[in-house]
Amino acid sequence: MGFFSKLKKSLEKTKGSLFKNIEDVVRSYARIDEEMYEDLEAVMLTGDMGMEMTEYLLSQIRTGVKSREIKDGRDVIPYLEKVIIQILKENDVEAPEREGTEVIFIVGVNGVGKTTTIGKLAKYYTDHGKSVMIAAGDTFRAAASDQLTVWAERAGVPIVKHREGADAAAVVFDATTSAKARHMDVLLVDTAGRLHTKSNLMEELRKMARIAGKNIEGAPHETLLVLDATTGQNAVNQAKLFGEVVPLTGVVLTKLDGTAKGGIVLSVKRVLGVPVRWVGVGEGADDLRPFDAAQFADALFDKAGTAANGEDGSGERKEDT
Numbered sequence: 001m002g003f004f005s006k007l008k009k010s011l012e013k014t015k016g017s018l019f020k021n022i023e024d025v026v027r028s029y030a031r032i033d034e035e036m037y038e039d040l041e042a043v044m045l046t047g048d049m050g051m052e053m054t055e056y057l058l059s060q061i062r063t064g065v066k067s068r069e070i071k072d073g074r075d076v077i078p079y080l081e082k083v084i085i086q087i088l089k090e091n092d093v094e095a096p097e098r099e100g101t102e103v104i105f106i107v108g109v110n111g112v113g114k115t116t117t118i119g120k121l122a123k124y125y126t127d128h129g130k131s132v133m134i135a136a137g138d139t140f141r142a143a144a145s146d147q148l149t150v151w152a153e154r155a156g157v158p159i160v161k162h163r164e165g166a167d168a169a170a171v172v173f174d175a176t177t178s179a180k181a182r183h184m185d186v187l188l189v190d191t192a193g194r195l196h197t198k199s200n201l202m203e204e205l206r207k208m209a210r211i212a213g214k215n216i217e218g219a220p221h222e223t224l225l226v227l228d229a230t231t232g233q234n235a236v237n238q239a240k241l242f243g244e245v246v247p248l249t250g251v252v253l254t255k256l257d258g259t260a261k262g263g264i265v266l267s268v269k270r271v272l273g274v275p276v277r278w279v280g281v282g283e284g285a286d287d288l289r290p291f292d293a294a295q296f297a298d299a300l301f302d303k304a305g306t307a308a309n310g311e312d313g314s315g316e317r318k319e320d321t
Protein backbone atom coordinates (compact mmCIF):
# COMPACT_ATOMS: atom_id res chain seq x y z
CA MET A 1 0.00 0.00 0.00
CA GLY A 2 1.39 3.43 -0.97
CA PHE A 3 1.82 6.23 1.53
CA PHE A 4 -1.17 8.23 0.27
CA SER A 5 -3.42 5.17 0.59
CA LYS A 6 -2.10 4.61 4.13
CA LEU A 7 -2.76 8.26 4.95
CA LYS A 8 -6.36 7.95 3.76
CA LYS A 9 -6.81 4.79 5.77
CA SER A 10 -5.26 6.44 8.83
CA LEU A 11 -7.77 9.28 8.67
CA GLU A 12 -10.84 7.05 8.33
CA LYS A 13 -11.44 7.05 12.09
CA THR A 14 -11.21 10.84 12.20
CA LYS A 15 -13.61 11.19 9.28
CA GLY A 16 -16.02 8.73 10.86
CA SER A 17 -15.99 10.10 14.40
CA LEU A 18 -15.73 13.81 13.72
CA PHE A 19 -16.74 14.93 10.25
CA LYS A 20 -19.58 12.47 9.88
CA ASN A 21 -21.01 13.69 13.20
CA ILE A 22 -20.68 17.31 12.07
CA GLU A 23 -22.48 16.41 8.85
CA ASP A 24 -25.25 14.66 10.81
CA VAL A 25 -25.78 17.77 12.94
CA VAL A 26 -26.04 20.28 10.10
CA ARG A 27 -28.34 18.01 8.10
CA SER A 28 -30.72 17.69 11.04
CA TYR A 29 -31.51 21.42 11.06
CA ALA A 30 -33.81 23.04 8.54
CA ARG A 31 -32.26 26.41 9.34
CA ILE A 32 -29.13 27.63 11.07
CA ASP A 33 -29.75 28.77 14.66
CA GLU A 34 -28.01 28.91 18.03
CA GLU A 35 -29.10 25.40 18.89
CA MET A 36 -27.24 24.09 15.86
CA TYR A 37 -24.09 25.96 16.93
CA GLU A 38 -24.39 24.39 20.39
CA ASP A 39 -24.70 20.91 18.90
CA LEU A 40 -21.74 21.56 16.61
CA GLU A 41 -19.67 22.72 19.56
CA ALA A 42 -20.49 19.53 21.46
CA VAL A 43 -19.54 17.34 18.49
CA MET A 44 -16.25 19.16 17.92
CA LEU A 45 -15.26 19.01 21.56
CA THR A 46 -16.19 15.34 21.75
CA GLY A 47 -14.06 14.82 18.64
CA ASP A 48 -11.11 16.24 20.60
CA MET A 49 -10.74 19.41 18.55
CA GLY A 50 -10.09 21.43 21.69
CA MET A 51 -11.82 24.61 22.82
CA GLU A 52 -9.62 27.06 20.89
CA MET A 53 -9.97 25.21 17.60
CA THR A 54 -13.70 24.63 18.13
CA GLU A 55 -14.34 28.31 18.81
CA TYR A 56 -12.36 29.27 15.72
CA LEU A 57 -14.28 26.92 13.43
CA LEU A 58 -17.62 28.08 14.82
CA SER A 59 -16.63 31.71 14.31
CA GLN A 60 -15.73 30.90 10.71
CA ILE A 61 -19.13 29.26 10.16
CA ARG A 62 -20.81 32.37 11.58
CA THR A 63 -18.75 34.48 9.17
CA GLY A 64 -19.88 32.27 6.29
CA VAL A 65 -23.52 32.68 7.33
CA LYS A 66 -23.14 36.45 7.58
CA SER A 67 -21.52 36.67 4.12
CA ARG A 68 -24.28 34.42 2.71
CA GLU A 69 -21.76 31.82 1.56
CA ILE A 70 -23.68 29.53 3.92
CA LYS A 71 -27.40 29.72 3.20
CA ASP A 72 -28.49 26.53 4.92
CA GLY A 73 -27.08 23.43 6.59
CA ARG A 74 -26.08 21.84 3.28
CA ASP A 75 -23.51 24.58 2.75
CA VAL A 76 -21.75 24.07 6.08
CA ILE A 77 -19.60 21.04 5.22
CA PRO A 78 -18.23 22.43 1.89
CA TYR A 79 -17.52 25.74 3.63
CA LEU A 80 -15.84 23.98 6.55
CA GLU A 81 -13.69 22.03 4.12
CA LYS A 82 -12.38 25.29 2.63
CA VAL A 83 -11.61 26.67 6.09
CA ILE A 84 -9.80 23.50 7.15
CA ILE A 85 -7.77 23.32 3.94
CA GLN A 86 -6.71 26.92 4.55
CA ILE A 87 -5.63 26.00 8.09
CA LEU A 88 -3.68 23.02 6.77
CA LYS A 89 -1.80 25.27 4.35
CA GLU A 90 -0.86 27.82 7.03
CA ASN A 91 2.87 27.74 7.80
CA ASP A 92 3.21 24.96 5.24
CA VAL A 93 6.71 25.91 4.13
CA GLU A 94 9.57 23.55 3.52
CA ALA A 95 12.73 23.86 5.57
CA PRO A 96 15.38 25.62 3.47
CA GLU A 97 18.27 23.70 1.97
CA ARG A 98 21.54 24.43 3.76
CA GLU A 99 25.20 24.06 2.95
CA GLY A 100 27.25 22.02 5.35
CA THR A 101 25.86 19.87 8.14
CA GLU A 102 22.23 20.46 9.11
CA VAL A 103 21.74 19.87 12.83
CA ILE A 104 18.24 18.74 13.85
CA PHE A 105 17.28 18.45 17.52
CA ILE A 106 14.50 15.96 18.24
CA VAL A 107 12.52 16.74 21.42
CA GLY A 108 9.46 15.25 23.10
CA VAL A 109 8.32 13.41 26.22
CA ASN A 110 9.23 9.78 26.70
CA GLY A 111 6.87 7.34 25.01
CA VAL A 112 5.84 9.42 21.99
CA GLY A 113 8.15 7.57 19.60
CA LYS A 114 11.24 9.80 19.52
CA THR A 115 13.70 6.95 19.05
CA THR A 116 11.64 5.36 16.29
CA THR A 117 11.19 8.76 14.62
CA ILE A 118 14.94 9.37 14.58
CA GLY A 119 15.49 5.95 13.02
CA LYS A 120 12.88 6.59 10.35
CA LEU A 121 14.25 10.07 9.62
CA ALA A 122 17.72 8.57 9.23
CA LYS A 123 16.39 6.07 6.71
CA TYR A 124 14.39 8.71 4.83
CA TYR A 125 17.40 11.01 4.46
CA THR A 126 19.76 8.20 3.44
CA ASP A 127 17.21 6.94 0.91
CA HIS A 128 17.24 10.46 -0.55
CA GLY A 129 21.02 10.52 -0.93
CA LYS A 130 21.97 12.33 2.28
CA SER A 131 24.73 11.26 4.65
CA VAL A 132 23.38 11.03 8.19
CA MET A 133 24.80 10.79 11.70
CA ILE A 134 22.88 10.26 14.96
CA ALA A 135 23.78 11.70 18.37
CA ALA A 136 22.43 9.83 21.41
CA GLY A 137 21.80 12.94 23.50
CA ASP A 138 19.30 11.28 25.85
CA THR A 139 21.82 10.04 28.39
CA PHE A 140 19.26 10.00 31.20
CA ARG A 141 16.86 7.24 30.11
CA ALA A 142 18.16 3.73 30.61
CA ALA A 143 18.94 1.90 27.35
CA ALA A 144 18.01 4.94 25.22
CA SER A 145 21.34 4.86 23.37
CA ASP A 146 21.09 1.08 22.92
CA GLN A 147 17.68 1.42 21.24
CA LEU A 148 19.01 4.23 19.06
CA THR A 149 22.01 2.11 18.11
CA VAL A 150 19.69 -0.57 16.74
CA TRP A 151 17.99 2.01 14.52
CA ALA A 152 21.33 3.46 13.43
CA GLU A 153 22.46 -0.01 12.37
CA ARG A 154 19.23 -0.59 10.47
CA ALA A 155 19.68 2.67 8.59
CA GLY A 156 23.41 2.05 8.13
CA VAL A 157 24.45 5.36 9.72
CA PRO A 158 27.08 6.18 12.38
CA ILE A 159 26.06 7.03 15.93
CA VAL A 160 27.86 9.03 18.63
CA LYS A 161 27.04 7.99 22.19
CA HIS A 162 28.45 8.16 25.71
CA ARG A 163 27.80 6.13 28.84
CA GLU A 164 24.45 6.40 30.62
CA GLY A 165 24.30 9.49 32.83
CA ALA A 166 26.98 11.37 30.86
CA ASP A 167 26.72 15.06 30.04
CA ALA A 168 24.40 15.38 27.03
CA ALA A 169 26.24 18.50 25.88
CA ALA A 170 29.46 16.44 25.68
CA VAL A 171 27.67 14.06 23.31
CA VAL A 172 26.62 17.02 21.16
CA PHE A 173 30.18 18.38 21.17
CA ASP A 174 31.62 15.09 19.96
CA ALA A 175 28.83 14.54 17.43
CA THR A 176 29.00 18.02 15.88
CA THR A 177 32.80 17.83 15.74
CA SER A 178 32.66 14.45 14.01
CA ALA A 179 29.78 15.37 11.67
CA LYS A 180 31.57 18.53 10.56
CA ALA A 181 34.88 16.74 10.02
CA ARG A 182 33.19 14.00 8.00
CA HIS A 183 31.08 16.49 6.02
CA MET A 184 27.81 14.79 6.99
CA ASP A 185 24.66 16.29 5.49
CA VAL A 186 22.40 15.72 8.51
CA LEU A 187 23.01 15.27 12.25
CA LEU A 188 19.97 14.01 14.19
CA VAL A 189 20.25 14.74 17.91
CA ASP A 190 18.12 12.84 20.42
CA THR A 191 17.28 14.70 23.65
CA ALA A 192 15.88 13.76 27.05
CA GLY A 193 12.10 13.88 27.56
CA ARG A 194 12.00 14.86 31.22
CA LEU A 195 9.30 17.49 30.89
CA HIS A 196 8.32 17.21 34.55
CA THR A 197 11.70 18.72 35.46
CA LYS A 198 11.21 21.61 33.08
CA SER A 199 13.89 23.90 34.51
CA ASN A 200 16.57 21.19 34.26
CA LEU A 201 15.44 20.24 30.78
CA MET A 202 15.51 23.87 29.68
CA GLU A 203 19.06 24.35 30.91
CA GLU A 204 20.20 21.08 29.35
CA LEU A 205 18.70 21.94 25.95
CA ARG A 206 20.15 25.45 26.06
CA LYS A 207 23.58 24.04 26.83
CA MET A 208 23.29 21.49 24.02
CA ALA A 209 22.24 24.24 21.63
CA ARG A 210 25.14 26.50 22.66
CA ILE A 211 27.66 23.71 22.10
CA ALA A 212 26.12 22.79 18.74
CA GLY A 213 26.18 26.45 17.64
CA LYS A 214 29.84 26.82 18.55
CA ASN A 215 30.86 23.88 16.40
CA ILE A 216 28.43 24.38 13.49
CA GLU A 217 27.18 27.85 12.64
CA GLY A 218 23.46 28.37 13.17
CA ALA A 219 22.92 25.01 14.88
CA PRO A 220 20.47 23.67 15.79
CA HIS A 221 18.90 24.55 12.45
CA GLU A 222 15.68 22.68 13.25
CA THR A 223 14.08 21.69 16.56
CA LEU A 224 11.34 19.16 15.89
CA LEU A 225 8.82 18.19 18.57
CA VAL A 226 7.56 14.60 18.36
CA LEU A 227 3.88 14.27 19.35
CA ASP A 228 1.74 11.16 19.68
CA ALA A 229 -1.49 11.78 17.72
CA THR A 230 -3.41 9.32 19.90
CA THR A 231 -3.10 11.66 22.90
CA GLY A 232 -5.16 14.36 21.18
CA GLN A 233 -5.33 17.62 23.09
CA ASN A 234 -2.71 16.41 25.56
CA ALA A 235 -0.29 16.63 22.65
CA VAL A 236 -1.20 20.31 22.20
CA ASN A 237 -0.52 20.91 25.88
CA GLN A 238 2.85 19.19 25.56
CA ALA A 239 3.66 21.38 22.57
CA LYS A 240 2.82 24.52 24.54
CA LEU A 241 5.12 23.45 27.39
CA PHE A 242 8.00 22.53 25.09
CA GLY A 243 7.48 25.80 23.23
CA GLU A 244 8.20 27.57 26.51
CA VAL A 245 11.42 25.59 26.92
CA VAL A 246 12.87 25.81 23.41
CA PRO A 247 11.93 27.54 20.11
CA LEU A 248 10.22 24.90 17.97
CA THR A 249 10.53 24.93 14.19
CA GLY A 250 8.17 22.04 13.50
CA VAL A 251 6.23 19.03 14.70
CA VAL A 252 6.49 15.32 13.91
CA LEU A 253 3.07 13.72 14.39
CA THR A 254 3.33 9.98 15.03
CA LYS A 255 0.76 7.16 15.30
CA LEU A 256 -1.79 8.89 13.07
CA ASP A 257 -2.91 5.44 11.95
CA GLY A 258 -4.10 4.44 15.43
CA THR A 259 -6.38 7.32 16.33
CA ALA A 260 -9.66 9.10 15.61
CA LYS A 261 -7.95 12.33 16.70
CA GLY A 262 -6.43 13.32 13.36
CA GLY A 263 -7.90 16.78 13.90
CA ILE A 264 -4.90 17.37 16.16
CA VAL A 265 -3.09 18.53 13.02
CA LEU A 266 -5.44 21.51 12.87
CA SER A 267 -4.82 22.45 16.50
CA VAL A 268 -1.06 22.21 16.10
CA LYS A 269 -1.05 24.43 13.03
CA ARG A 270 -3.72 26.94 14.02
CA VAL A 271 -3.49 27.18 17.81
CA LEU A 272 0.28 26.79 18.16
CA GLY A 273 1.33 28.33 14.86
CA VAL A 274 3.94 25.57 14.46
CA PRO A 275 4.18 23.79 11.12
CA VAL A 276 3.69 20.02 10.95
CA ARG A 277 6.86 18.81 9.23
CA TRP A 278 6.37 15.03 9.27
CA VAL A 279 3.52 12.55 9.77
CA GLY A 280 3.72 8.87 10.66
CA VAL A 281 1.05 6.42 9.53
CA GLY A 282 2.44 3.06 10.56
CA GLU A 283 5.26 1.05 12.10
CA GLY A 284 7.17 0.48 8.88
CA ALA A 285 10.49 2.23 8.28
CA ASP A 286 8.94 4.07 5.30
CA ASP A 287 5.77 5.14 7.10
CA LEU A 288 7.11 8.55 8.11
CA ARG A 289 6.97 11.20 5.39
CA PRO A 290 7.13 15.00 5.05
CA PHE A 291 3.75 16.60 5.71
CA ASP A 292 1.98 17.76 2.55
CA ALA A 293 -1.05 19.99 3.22
CA ALA A 294 -2.75 19.31 -0.12
CA GLN A 295 -2.17 15.57 0.22
CA PHE A 296 -3.49 15.57 3.78
CA ALA A 297 -6.61 17.50 2.74
CA ASP A 298 -7.23 15.12 -0.17
CA ALA A 299 -6.96 12.17 2.21
CA LEU A 300 -9.08 13.80 4.92
CA PHE A 301 -11.94 14.68 2.59
CA ASP A 302 -11.44 11.71 0.28
CA LYS A 303 -11.31 13.95 -2.77
CA ALA A 304 -10.26 11.32 -5.27
CA GLY A 305 -10.63 7.61 -5.92
CA THR A 306 -7.71 5.26 -6.50
CA ALA A 307 -7.68 5.87 -10.24
CA ALA A 308 -7.50 9.65 -9.89
CA ASN A 309 -5.78 10.36 -6.61
CA GLY A 310 -2.32 10.75 -8.06
CA GLU A 311 -1.14 7.22 -7.32
CA ASP A 312 0.32 4.90 -9.87
CA GLY A 313 -0.27 1.18 -10.12
CA SER A 314 2.10 0.45 -7.24
CA GLY A 315 -0.03 2.57 -4.90
CA GLU A 316 2.54 5.34 -4.65
CA ARG A 317 1.40 8.88 -5.13
CA LYS A 318 3.04 10.50 -8.15
CA GLU A 319 4.79 13.82 -7.78
CA ASP A 320 3.32 16.78 -9.60
CA THR A 321 5.22 17.75 -12.70
